[in-house]
Amino acid sequence: MNILLPVKQSIKKLSSDLGVQLLLLYLLLVIPVVTARLRQNLDRVFEMFRLKKRAGQKAGTLSGGEQQMLAVARALIPEPKLLLFDEPSLGLAPNLVKGLFDKFVELNKKLGITILIVEQKVREVLKISDRVYSLKLGSVSFSGKSEELLGDKETLKTLFL
Numbered sequence: 001m002n003i004l005l006p007v008k009q010s011i012k013k014l015s016s017d018l019g020v021q022l023l024l025l026y027l028l029l030v031i032p033v034v035t036a037r038l039r040q041n042l043d044r045v046f047e048m049f050r051l052k053k054r055a056g057q058k059a060g061t062l063s064g065g066e067q068q069m070l071a072v073a074r075a076l077i078p079e080p081k082l083l084l085f086d087e088p089s090l091g092l093a094p095n096l097v098k099g100l101f102d103k104f105v106e107l108n109k110k111l112g113i114t115i116l117i118v119e120q121k122v123r124e125v126l127k128i129s130d131r132v133y134s135l136k137l138g139s140v141s142f143s144g145k146s147e148e149l150l151g152d153k154e155t156l157k158t159l160f161l
Contacts, residue, residue, distance in 0.1 A: 020062070021055035024074055038077060045073040049103075065096035072103065076111075083107070085117045089124070097121065101128050122160050126150045134159040 089097040119125045126146045134142035
């Protein structure tokens with residue numbers, strides 16, 4: 001089953017009045033055949049993101065970091081092979097950014113999900129990524145291992161400033 005869902009879709013756009021549990025169940029309603037596996041995935045994301053205690057809470061009352069985690073949790077239910085994130089740290093406090101990026105590492109290591117991140121916080125992403133690509137005017141201007149680039153301040157400066 002291939003389902004493409006926007007990860008960064010605003011929780012508030014969907015409805016800030018929906019409860020956390022209902023928001024996650026909403027995905028099951030839009031998929032024509034709800035399987036036992038999807039229900040297991042729902043249970044898994046409740047556990048993985050510690051959302052059980054928030055199940056009855058309205059999504060709009062969650063903090064920015066919690067809303068971002070809820071959006072990621074929602075995207076995991078149909079078992080994607082690839083997640084795309086556009087500025088996932090935008091508007092989040094530094095400690096929440098670290099928690100979010102740690103969760104990305106966990107998703108990659110435990111579930112084997114490939115994660116593509118477009119982000120201005122280059123150094124933070126380099127610390128958690130395997131590879132880095134830099135685009136200039138729509139073309140790849142750099143491709144390499146993150147660890148190599150992390151130690152090369154001149155190349156970093158040339159590519160990202």
